[in-house]
Structure formats: C-alpha cells, structure tokens
Amino acid sequence: MSKIVAPLLAGTTYARLLHLLVGWIFAGVVLMIYPGTYDKGLGEILAKSVAVDTVLLALVALVPAARRAEGVQARLLLVPEREEDIGAEASRSWADRRRTAGWLIGRVALGSAVGFALAFGLPAVYQLLTGVGGWWGLPFAPLLLLGCGRLVVGAGRLQLAMAVALLGPSPAERLAEAELRAERLLERNRLARELHDSIGHALTVTVIQAGAAREVGDPAFAARALEVIEETGRRAMEDLERTLVLLREAPPDAGGGAAEQPGLGQLPGLFDTVRAAGSPVDATIEVAEGALPRVLSRESYRIVQEGVTNALKYAPGELVDVRIAVEDGLLEMRCANRLPSEGSSARMHGDGNAVARRGGKGLRGIQERAALLGGRAAAGPREEGGGQWVLEVSLPLHLGS
Structure with missing residues (x-):
C-alpha cells in the first residue's frame, strides 16, 4: 500500500505536475487566440489547434537557446536522478533542433492530456464527495481521486523519460x-x-x-x-x-x-x-x-x-x-x-x-x-x-x- 500512496505524497510528483501543466497552459492560450471555441465543431477546433501548436513549437525549436531553456526547466521540475541525463546546452545542429521540436510537441501533448483529464476528473471527485446526484457514488470518490493521482505520477515519469531521450546528450555528444x-x-x-x-x-x-x-x-x-x-x-x-x-x-x-x-x-x-x-x-x-x-x-x-x-x-x-x-x-x-x-x-x-x-x-x-x-x-x-x-x-x- 505504501508503494501506491508514497509517490502521491512526494514533492517530486507535484513538481512534475507543474511542468505538465505549463504545456497545458500553452495549448490553452493558443486555443483561445486561434481558432477559438465558438461557432465551430469540436473536430474542427481540435484539428486547427493541433496544427497551430505544432507550427509554433517547431518554429520555437529553431532558436538554439530554446533547447537550453527547456533543459534547465526540465532539470529543475522533472528532478532526474542525474542532472547530466538532461542536457542544458543550446542546439548545435539540425538534429538537436529536430529533437527539441519533438520534445516541445510531446511535452505540450502530454501536458494537455493530463490537464484535461484533471479538469474533468477532479470536479467529478468533488461531486461524488458532496453527494451531487445521490450518495450512492460516495465510495467511488477515493478510487477516482487515487486514479487522478496515479495518472499524475505516471505522466510525470513519462515526461522525464521523454526529456532524457530528447533533451539528453546525443550519441555523438556522449562519445x-x-x-x-x-x-x-x-x-x-x-x-x-x-x-x-x-x-x-x-x-x-x-x-x-x-x-x-x-x-x-x-x-x-x-x-x-x-x-x-x-x-x-x-x-x-x-x-x-x-x-x-x-x-x-x-x-x-x-x-x-x-x-x-x-x-x-x-x-x-x-x-x-x-x-x-x-x-x-x-x-x-x-x-x-x-x-x-x-x-x-x-x-x-x-x-x-x-x-x-x-x-x-x-x-x-x-x-x-x-x-x-x-x-x-x-x-x-x-x-x-x-x-x-x-x-x-x-x-x-x-x-x-x-x-x-x-x-x-x-x-x-x-x-x-x-x-x-x-x-x-x-x-x-x-x-x-x-x-x-x-x-x-x-x-x-x-x-x-
């Protein structure tokens, strides 16, 4: 039981959650500016939002300093076992820029998924705890809350693995x-x-x-x-x-x-x-x-x-x-x-x-x-x-x- 609960109480988990939510906030800001959420179907909104996010993140990845900024932020918030597993150097080649673009897109996609899941999951927990719709759902509230917590833990670990793979030193740099x-x-x-x-x-x-x-x-x-x-x-x-x-x-x-x-x-x-x-x-x-x-x-x-x-x-x-x-x-x-x-x-x-x-x-x-x-x-x-x-x-x- 302690193995299940301990990660939910660790400060590392919430530092990684903050890192995930930054990606979700970026996607949300872009969504509000364009394409917006009014007078459009859900499919059209999602398609345009993904396209705009991808183009913007790819352009940001072209800036050499973007890789350094992402590396420093990942080291602080994702808390790797060894800092050197995540690079903090500017992009030196087009391969570095491609990996940075992949990281930015993956980071925003995973953060958005976790953000939307929590945006729907946590209010549902509140409703179950307050008896909205009937007291029969009260026993399910802890299970749903535990599920949200385990989602955050798993997503944080996945984000860290992505950072090591995409922001870490390339084989040539390791050599x-x-x-x-x-x-x-x-x-x-x-x-x-x-x-x-x-x-x-x-x-x-x-x-x-x-x-x-x-x-x-x-x-x-x-x-x-x-x-x-x-x-x-x-x-x-x-x-x-x-x-x-x-x-x-x-x-x-x-x-x-x-x-x-x-x-x-x-x-x-x-x-x-x-x-x-x-x-x-x-x-x-x-x-x-x-x-x-x-x-x-x-x-x-x-x-x-x-x-x-x-x-x-x-x-x-x-x-x-x-x-x-x-x-x-x-x-x-x-x-x-x-x-x-x-x-x-x-x-x-x-x-x-x-x-x-x-x-x-x-x-x-x-x-x-x-x-x-x-x-x-x-x-x-x-x-x-x-x-x-x-x-x-x-x-x-x-x-x-």
Whole structure:
C-alpha cells in the first residue's frame, strides 16, 4: 500500500505536475487566440489547434537557446536522478533542433492530456464527495481521486523519460563527453607522474645529502649539503605549485614561474644536483632543446630525471652516464650506471649491503610516458662494463608517427 500512496505524497510528483501543466497552459492560450471555441465543431477546433501548436513549437525549436531553456526547466521540475541525463546546452545542429521540436510537441501533448483529464476528473471527485446526484457514488470518490493521482505520477515519469531521450546528450555528444573524461583522466595521471618524479627526486637527493653530511662530519661539506637540499627543495616546491595550478584549471601564466615547464634546457641544473649529491655525471646531449616539440622536451626531462634519481637511490656514488642524441628520426636516450660495489654501498648505507633495484612506479611511469609518445623504454642490468644498470628510451621526433 505504501508503494501506491508514497509517490502521491512526494514533492517530486507535484513538481512534475507543474511542468505538465505549463504545456497545458500553452495549448490553452493558443486555443483561445486561434481558432477559438465558438461557432465551430469540436473536430474542427481540435484539428486547427493541433496544427497551430505544432507550427509554433517547431518554429520555437529553431532558436538554439530554446533547447537550453527547456533543459534547465526540465532539470529543475522533472528532478532526474542525474542532472547530466538532461542536457542544458543550446542546439548545435539540425538534429538537436529536430529533437527539441519533438520534445516541445510531446511535452505540450502530454501536458494537455493530463490537464484535461484533471479538469474533468477532479470536479467529478468533488461531486461524488458532496453527494451531487445521490450518495450512492460516495465510495467511488477515493478510487477516482487515487486514479487522478496515479495518472499524475505516471505522466510525470513519462515526461522525464521523454526529456532524457530528447533533451539528453546525443550519441555523438556522449562519445565526446567520454573522450573528454578519458583525456582528463590521462592528464591527472600525467600530473601524478610529474609529482612522483619531481618529489621523488627531491626526497632522494635530500636523504642522501643529509646522510652523507652526518657521516662525513665536515662543516664545509655539511654547509654544501644544506645548500643542495635547499635548492632541491625549492625546485620541488615550484613543481608542486605548478601542478596545483594545473589542477585548479587556472590560466597557464597564473603562477608566474610556477607555470614554466621543465625541458632539456634544465638538464644541466639537474646534473649539478646529482653531482652535489655525490654521484659524478658524464652527460652528452647532442640535441638542442628548441629542436624538439615542447611536450617531447618536457617528457624527456622527466625520463632523464627519473633515470638519474634511480641511480642515486640504488647506486650512490657511482658514475652516471647520460647520452641523448637523434638517430634515424628517433630521440635516443640512455642512462647507465655501474652496479654499486660493496664498498660504496657500505659507505652510503653503513651496512655493507647493496640496494636491490626493483621495478617500481618510476620505471612504470617511464614506460607509460614512452608509450603515450609512440616510443619504447627498456631497463635492466647489463654485463657490459663490469655490470651496469641501463635505461634506454626511444621516442619519435614527430608525435603521432
């Protein structure tokens, strides 16, 4: 019983009734202006009224803003489960205008049917309750009232279904929305990788420098270590601020320097930080930063940053060999370091055990970056040079090729 009565008491039902009655009022106003209700047969009145309503609604549907107005009104009064099921955008194509015309005509037709039904049903309920024509009809009054209520509930649900079908996004719009969500997800993943690479590099340098300063005990070395920690922390904060600016969808220049993108031009500063952390760097860069697309330069910087950070983390004190060159239309990057010796590991960690390198988020991030740019990445131990860990990445110079 509650399932039958509850919808009759819900505010949603009466909001939808108001939406239905707006269509009935429109039809009634048009009927009074033309063709009128005097000196004509019922069939002629209905035929002319339907024709005039259809023409007027079709003309209104040609106005792009009409679709937006109907969508906003439907969202407010029909109360869909999800607002995005009903669009609130202006018409962009003739298909949108045709669907808007269908919605307007269907809305007025359904509203008129419900309005006329209530106009005859509710007075009949009143007559039965007041005993007009005899008290025998009194028991039928609640049934007729319940029928009117269920008519309103059903018509409101039907109106909502029509709105979703005719005012909702078209298949092309749904596909575009899905693509936009996918792009946003990819962008958020890219920003997550940016933070991982930047903050991970800063923390690695900070930990190594602090540990080395404690072990060495030289005031001059400790002062230099603190300078490196300060500079590395400042760069990490700039990267964090730049990422937060992007997450807030602010204009690219909103944060001044925070909006600057890293690139191959910043690699010398990165190598200086690695050298200050105790690992020598032999770098050969045979390509100018301006020769690369901006996105390729940025991603290349992040890949090299992750490579040297891994070298610092797992082979502290060992030479890091970086080579960047263009070969056969590909940007080739190679970052190699000798596997840590027992002595160097003991000096840095104090336990004589080498750090085992595992494939973590950093290497996965490098592979994802390379794949998104149409390239490839590989990393692992090599026997050459007495045992090395080598990261090799190849990226096409022309994106999408």
